[in-house]
Amino acid sequence: MEIKVQNMTRRFGFVTAVDNVSFSFGSGDIFGFIGPNGAGKTTTIRVMTTLDLPSEGDVFYDGISAVLYPEEARRIVGYMPDSLPDYKDVAVWEYLDFCARGFGLKGALRKRRLAEVEEFTELGEMREKFLCSLSKGMKQRVSLARALIHDPQVLIMDEPAAGLDPRARLELRNLLKILAGQKKAILLSSHILSELQDICNGAVIIEKGKVLSAGSIQEMTKTVEAEAAREEKKGEVIIIECPSQLEALKLKLLEHPAVSDVCEYADGKLHFTLADEEKNLTPLMAQLFNAGLPIKGFSREQMSLEELFMRVTEGKVQ
């Protein structure tokens, strides 16, 4: 399954909320949709989930246009909004049962899907409770169950972690990993970038209605880091793991002309900046091993999603 947002623009009168946005992702991907408030995330999501029409452009699900064939698109997409109705007289199972009926599921199939989503989202004990009596975390679970009731291939989530406590966030993260393992394509918008860091393999960064960067996080990080390095002309940040003799290692590193900013990173770890990494890294490591230092390993420091987002939205990378 390939999801392709193609040159999508949405105007409200004179205001252009989303301007010529294009990106794509596929089955098994968990894509973060990142942007400040008012960037156009919800507008894009609404068009993708057929809640709204674009002024221009389209969204394709394996070539099926969401504009021309919204019903077909809706069968493919499960949408988890950040709100759930506050019914005082509808139990959890009744709500899910209604949504299943609304997607045309009948008889034993409906019963089976209901049991499956209740089990997956661990709503079994809550099934007889009315929607209005649920906590925020439980409502998010019901919302996820509703989005999954027709077994969609694509899951689009708007701020799923908002208002959740740490435990609920962790549980949600685990559920998403399982869903990605089932080859579902997932797009989730969030402000909590540290949450996305661990689960997303791709991201779309949007600001003022325009996509600033889109693709896999690794590729985006590489590009941004290369840009940053070029700008600062300092070099790569390297982390080196050495259980003992940290002081000796520090001195040895400072002797090297390409090394700067050496400091302790964590227990048994140092980090430093190495200029012209490609040329200097191998000789430096050989030098350290020859000096008899107990080095266990080394790695390049990964840019966090937050850093990536800040750099991209600062306009440093276009």
Next chain:
Amino acid sequence: MNGKLKYYDDFLNPVLVKEIRQFFHNKLFLSIVAGLLGVQLVVLLIFSLSFSEWKDGSEAGKIFIVIETILMYVCVLSTSIWGAMQRFTQERSSKELDFTNITLLTPWQIIAGKLASSLVIWVLIAALCLPFMTVAYFFRNVSFQDILLIFGSGIVPALILIQGALLCGAFGKKWLYGVFVYFGFQVIVPMAILSIAPFLDHGAQNATAWHIFWMVHGGGLTLFVLLLASTIALITPPYANRMLPLRAMLTAMMIPVLAVLPFSAGFKKEIQIVFMLFPLGIIFFFALLAACDRDIPGGRVLAKVPENQVGRFLHYLFSSNRTGGMLLSLLMLLILGAELLIAGCFNKEYYTILAFGISGYILFYTGIGILLSRCTPSIPGWAWTLIVAVLLGILPLIAAANNDISLSEILISPIALLDRGVNEIHVWNYIFWIGPAGAWLLGVHFLIDMLKNYKSYKAPELLQKKDELS
């Protein structure tokens, strides 16, 4: 249990199932129903104890049946109708909660489910009231036929109230509850009383009572269908052809009136007035819809345009686009004018001239409003139409309050003429021609617009995509 029987509710509308479940979970509903039973028992007890004091030929039976009817409808209004409106308002308040967006249910399925659930609850309440109502027979002076007629006279007003509640709910705004209450008490309750009162006064054998009954119920059913179609159009998503059911239904209502109109000269004056007011109302509604509509239909509507020329032309007139809506309205006005000329009505009655002329003015203002909204896309067509109607229609009247009527005032406002010369026949002739002439003049613009768009009405690239997908 047999497999098919086990899932018998699969054959029911999902919204109906949900709503009925909600009713029976609602403590307020259950309390009101229990309260209804209690109150009915108390009323019955009071009437039974005091029955010996009523003289022969007294009104005890009638009073009892009136109390029962009022109790039943108060209960229906406060549970089935009010509850349906509240829930629908909540569901429509956000796009993320709207069933047309989060499920595959069609607008028709949603409205039919809600309507059916309200009717089911109504039937349930009626079933609780009917045994008590039949007791009225034993209090004398009321026949079973009267009881059934009194009970039945409320059906159409109740249907209108249910549909009116759903229409208010479809907007998703709580402040419309007030509009509903006002509309209910000002229009529907008097309508129900008007329908029931003659039977109470004169009994089921009275011809006038039946005459009023059919008038009220005929008009009431028309209003109900209009509300139903409006609600469906309102909740139809923007990508769909939301105008098609509404325009088709209005046209279907207009056809019999247009068919009978040339022969209406022999009718009573009151009926003739109704025959003129009805097309005026429909044309006004058409104009309002055209003003609210979009200029170009969505891709999905375009992808469903029929291949043949006749189908394509009809699709253009009836589907979601302003030009089609305006041309359809102008066509109606043209047919109406031709029929009135043939019937010779214009030389006889001022009200036909007035109704026809005002229809023309309404379309004239709408046409200008649409043209202005094309120049300023941020201001919707209906807002421009309102501004134009106020500026052209009402302001000249105020400006010329103390002066003689001028030609420009006559040209732009029928109200100026109404104010000055109600008894002068030449004034009516002015009204007859100017408004419709202005509207048709603008109609030429819309016709050219249609001819320009007609070829591209079915975009080939859309068809290609459709073919590829199929």
